[in-house]
Amino acid sequence: MSETCVVGKSAPRVDGPAKVSGKSQYGADIDIPGALFLKVLRSKTPHGMVKRIDVAEALKIPGVVRVFTHADVPGENSYGIIVKDQPALTDQVRFRGDALALVAAETEEAAKQALEVIKVEIEELPPLYDVWSAMAEKAQAIHAKGNILTVSRVKKGDAAAALRTAAVVVSRRYTTQRVEHSYIETEAGVAYMDNGILVIKAGTQNPHYDRRDVSRVLGLPMHKVRIIQAATGGGFGGKLDISVQCFLGLAALKLGRPVRMVYDRRESIAATGKRHPFLVEYTSAADREGKLLAVKAKIIGDTGAYASYGPATLNRAAVHATGPYEVPNVDIEALCVYTNNPFSGAMRGFGTPQMAFAAESQMDLLAQELELTPLEIRRRNVLRPGSLTATGQRLDHSVGISATLEAAWEKAGRVMPGLGGEVK
Amino acid sequence: MLNLSAYHQPKSLPEALALLGSSGRALRPLAGGTDLVPALTKGETEPLGLVDLSRIPELRGISRVDNQIRIGSLSTFGEIENSPLLLAVPLLREAAAAVGSPQIRSQGTIGGNIANASPAADTVTALAALDAVARLESAAGSRSVQVSELLCGVGQTKLLPGEVIKEILFQVPPQGSRSGFVKLGRRKALAIARMNLALVITFEAGRISRARVALGAVGPNPSRRPALELVLLGQEPSRTLIDEFAMAASKEVGQMLGTRPSVSYKREAVKGIARDLLQRLFFGAGQVVG
Amino acid sequence: MEKFQLKMKVNGRTVTVAVEPGLRLLDVLRDVLHLTGTKEGCGEGECGACSVILDGELVDSCLVLAPQAHGKEVVTIEGISREGELDALQRAFLTAGAVQCGYCTPGMILAAKALLSRNPNPGRQEIARGISGNLCRCTGYAKIVKAVELAAAELQQKEGAAGV
Ligand code: FES
Numbered sequence: 001m002s003e004t005c006v007v008g009k010s011a012p013r014v015d016g017p018a019k020v021s022g023k024s025q026y027g028a029d030i031d032i033p034g035a036l037f038l039k040v041l042r043s044k045t046p047h048g049m050v051k052r053i054d055v056a057e058a059l060k061i062p063g064v065v066r067v068f069t070h071a072d073v074p075g076e077n078s079y080g081i082i083v084k085d086q087p088a089l090t091d092q093v094r095f096r097g098d099a100l101a102l103v104a105a106e107t108e109e110a111a112k113q114a115l116e117v118i119k120v121e122i123e124e125l126p127p128l129y130d131v132w133s134a135m136a137e138k139a140q141a142i143h144a145k146g147n148i149l150t151v152s153r154v155k156k157g158d159a160a161a162a163l164r165t166a167a168v169v170v171s172r173r174y175t176t177q178r179v180e181h182s183y184i185e186t187e188a189g190v191a192y193m194d195n196g197i198l199v200i201k202a203g204t205q206n207p208h209y210d211r212r213d214v215s216r217v218l219g220l221p222m223h224k225v226r227i228i229q230a231a232t233g234g235g236f237g238g239k240l241d242i243s244v245q246c247f248l249g250l251a252a253l254k255l256g257r258p259v260r261m262v263y264d265r266r267e268s269i270a271a272t273g274k275r276h277p278f279l280v281e282y283t284s285a286a287d288r289e290g291k292l293l294a295v296k297a298k299i300i301g302d303t304g305a306y307a308s309y310g311p312a313t314l315n316r317a318a319v320h321a322t323g324p325y326e327v328p329n330v331d332i333e334a335l336c337v338y339t340n341n342p343f344s345g346a347m348r349g350f351g352t353p354q355m356a357f358a359a360e361s362q363m364d365l366l367a368q369e370l371e372l373t374p375l376e377i378r379r380r381n382v383l384r385p386g387s388l389t390a391t392g393q394r395l396d397h398s399v400g401i402s403a404t405l406e407a408a409w410e411k412a413g414r415v416m417p418g419l420g421g422e423v424k
Numbered sequence: 425m426l427n428l429s430a431y432h433q434p435k436s437l438p439e440a441l442a443l444l445g446s447s448g449r450a451l452r453p454l455a456g457g458t459d460l461v462p463a464l465t466k467g468e469t470e471p472l473g474l475v476d477l478s479r480i481p482e483l484r485g486i487s488r489v490d491n492q493i494r495i496g497s498l499s500t501f502g503e504i505e506n507s508p509l510l511l512a513v514p515l516l517r518e519a520a521a522a523v524g525s526p527q528i529r530s531q532g533t534i535g536g537n538i539a540n541a542s543p544a545a546d547t548v549t550a551l552a553a554l555d556a557v558a559r560l561e562s563a564a565g566s567r568s569v570q571v572s573e574l575l576c577g578v579g580q581t582k583l584l585p586g587e588v589i590k591e592i593l594f595q596v597p598p599q600g601s602r603s604g605f606v607k608l609g610r611r612k613a614l615a616i617a618r619m620n621l622a623l624v625i626t627f628e629a630g631r632i633s634r635a636r637v638a639l640g641a642v643g644p645n646p647s648r649r650p651a652l653e654l655v656l657l658g659q660e661p662s663r664t665l666i667d668e669f670a671m672a673a674s675k676e677v678g679q680m681l682g683t684r685p686s687v688s689y690k691r692e693a694v695k696g697i698a699r700d701l702l703q704r705l706f707f708g709a710g711q712v713v714g
Numbered sequence: 715m716e717k718f719q720l721k722m723k724v725n726g727r728t729v730t731v732a733v734e735p736g737l738r739l740l741d742v743l744r745d746v747l748h749l750t751g752t753k754e755g756c757g758e759g760e761c762g763a764c765s766v767i768l769d770g771e772l773v774d775s776c777l778v779l780a781p782q783a784h785g786k787e788v789v790t791i792e793g794i795s796r797e798g799e800l801d802a803l804q805r806a807f808l809t810a811g812a813v814q815c816g817y818c819t820p821g822m823i824l825a826a827k828a829l830l831s832r833n834p835n836p837g838r839q840e841i842a843r844g845i846s847g848n849l850c851r852c853t854g855y856a857k858i859v860k861a862v863e864l865a866a867a868e869l870q871q872k873e874g875a876a877g878v
């Protein structure tokens with residue numbers, strides 16, 4: 001009988017040998033003879049309405065087969081994991097990098113040359129680069145429903161009352177930056193028609209969602225679309241969103257020829273999602289013994305031009321705003337806001353790393369006020385079996401944070417002797 | 425792919441000079457290519473024709489005759505870092521070792537580092553401290569110019585059309601000298617220097633009888649700083665001297681950068697690299713050359 | 715313009731191809747010779763995914779124009795294993811769990827190979843320096859360093875055994 005139990009053992013990776021010998025095929029490695037090269041013309045303007053796209057000159061370049069614009073999108077020209085707000089090819093520019101036209105050509109050179117000569121007329125609108133201007137009363141709406149996309153709230157107890165009577169109250173404002181995933185493989189893939197079925201092979205973290213969005217944008221029934229995940233060179237959340245898939249699908253479907261596409265690093269950085277920059281106004285209150293009494297926070301996440309995973313990220317941020325600590329009174333509000341920045345989506349931790357920065361900084365500040373050590377204030381507040389979370393969930397099984405904290409402290413003491421002079 | 429108008433791979437220097445001389449500026453010399461190739465790929469440099477210098481034996485090799493060292497301009501950073509002939513000039517080996525990454529060091533060349541005229545070029549700071557001279561060749565003849573004189577701004581050199589750097593020449597510092605190079609980058613590898621510093625100090629009877637100090641990435645090109653040399657001259661090595669030098673370096677950087685946004689950072693940071701390097705040269709192990 | 719008659723040795727085999735001189739060595743390997751184990755991550759010498767060994771030296775093939783490789787010998791990841799047998803480094807990367815997405819792996823292995831050929835018994839710092847031109851976004855490097863140590867130890871042992 002074959003060994004079935006692998007728990008607790010190091011099992012060899014099934015894809016390991018292919019990867020160490022260079023045989024794994026990533027999106028850009030797939031050899032499809034006769035494939036056309038695709039390139040996207042991206043907007044240099046951050047905000048505006050597309051008035052006209054003139055592709056006549058581009059079509060004269062030898063080797064250029066076709067140039068697609070928003071007018072050529074056969075289905076619903078909008079995709080998105082949570083909100084369908086991102087066009088495959090757009091007639092309204094919402095960030096510098098929005099896709100305006102797609103060139104298919106016999107060679108990469110011809111496709112690149114074509115990008116140079118496509119003329120685009122855009123009626124520019126004032127760009128909204130920060131959440132405050134985007135939330136201002138008279139701000140131009142980036143999407144029809146306005147610039148505040150979602151508001152998530154977590155409320156427990158009476159935070160206002162607790163803040164009025166607490167022994168110590170600490171209030172600070174935190175900002176975190178936009179972060180690029182920089183997976184080492186840029187977005188790439190191929191597509192072809194196979195017996196009336198559109199096949200797309202690309203690096204992705206989300207083949208099933210890709211399939212849904214591709215079929216929507218191309219107006220094809222789901223069973224006519226097949227997505228095959230090519231070996232994927234890192235994603236970290238960034239490859240959950242559509243990148244090359246709709247372009248590949250559109251061109252293969254319309255032209256009936258295999259197509260391929262690779263983003264270079266610049267395009268990868270310019271066109272794809274980022275970690276949400278956060279702005280957090282955070283107030284914490286504790287009693288004399290350092291027990292947390294209340295947390296009140298307002299979180300604003302800049303989701304940029306499109307929602308992507310924004311609503312979920314801000315929701316997660318609200319839920320995790322109190323960190324791994326038990327807080328009896330909680331009042332959190334998290335807003336997901338559109339701006340004309342590159343869009344923000346999923347990235348490792350989904351809004352919680354940003355909140356950890358704020359929440360842990362608050363703990364240190366409270367400790368300082370109370371003349372406790374940073375370790376001690378955490379010991380007194382970590383979630384334990386039986387604790388109630390900010391959302392009111394009773395943790396009645398195991399809760400690891402206390403043991404983790406002690407183990408980390410013990411290890412820190414070993415690798416950094418005399419750490420902070422703190423007495424255990 | 426780059427659209428090159430021509431690609432030549434001459435096998436001798438006269439052949440290369442003839443090609444370059446007759447082309448006006450239509451042909452560009454190609455050394456290691458670590459800067460030029462990506463610049464061309466990204467369209468930052470107008471694609472012209474290239475004259476690949478890599479097959480020209482006259483441009484290669486490192487040699488020493490008496491106290492003079494000659495480095496062929498196509499010598500790579502890796503060759504310089506590992507050349508036993510250059511043990512006498514730790515600052516240059518250290519500067520070469522600080523460039524880019526193993527990949528860049530096996531391809532990038534010292535001649536390219538000069539001709540590229542980056543304010544942060546690591547080996548150029550060391551060459552400035554060595555008072556190195558570049559021998560230039562063209563179809564019309566040859567001339568020698570101090571490396572620091574050859575550079576005249578960010579990305580600008582006084583190289584004439586059709587002229588190439590053939591070799592770099594300098595004297596080994598006198599008996600009793602110590603030298604070193606230090607670089608401040610955002611990370612250890614593949615970082616363009618935020619600042620770099622090269623020093624040659626000669627001791628005679630316990631006092632500093634000769635000092636060469638060069639700073640990079642604080643002006644358009646790396647250059648010697650006579651004011652800082654004066655701080656060291658005639659002094660005995662001591663902790664106080666290190667402090668004085670660090671303060672003077674901070675002042676010098678402040679003056680050089682004026683109101684540039686980087687001034688407040690670099691004015692502080694230079695103290696750190698100055699202290700590290702002087703500490704090492706004054707009190708570090710070994711290293712006196714003779 | 716006129717094509718360049720490029721002749722070089724790739725993984726032990728002589729190849730002669732007429733190429734546009736503006737092609738990078740990386741493009742020749744991937745698009746002309748279909749050796750797609752060599753990857754492009756940045757195209758400007760920052761990531762090392764395109765690393766190959768050129769005449770014994772580790773280079774970024776995205777920074778080398780094809781004609782610059784003329785007359786030289788290139789080793790790519792496809793030339794590391796012999797007759798389908800994985801090389802010590804390749805095995806060590808698997809054992810140490812130094813491969814996640816695998817996209818940096820070919821370049822990383824070549825960087826390690828170049829290091830070990832020069833310094834068969836490198837310390838941690840030397841390994842770190844040897845792979846400093848290669849970015850890995852997944853593993854965090856500790857396991858990669860471990861893998862290089864493992865391979866070095868295995869090769870040393872073999873040497874030792876052969877010497878007896
Ligand atoms: S692709 Fe060559 S170094 Fe990144």
Ligand code: FES
Pocket residue numbers: 184233234812813814815816817818819849850851852853
């Ligand atoms: S394993 Fe993914 S980048 Fe190294």
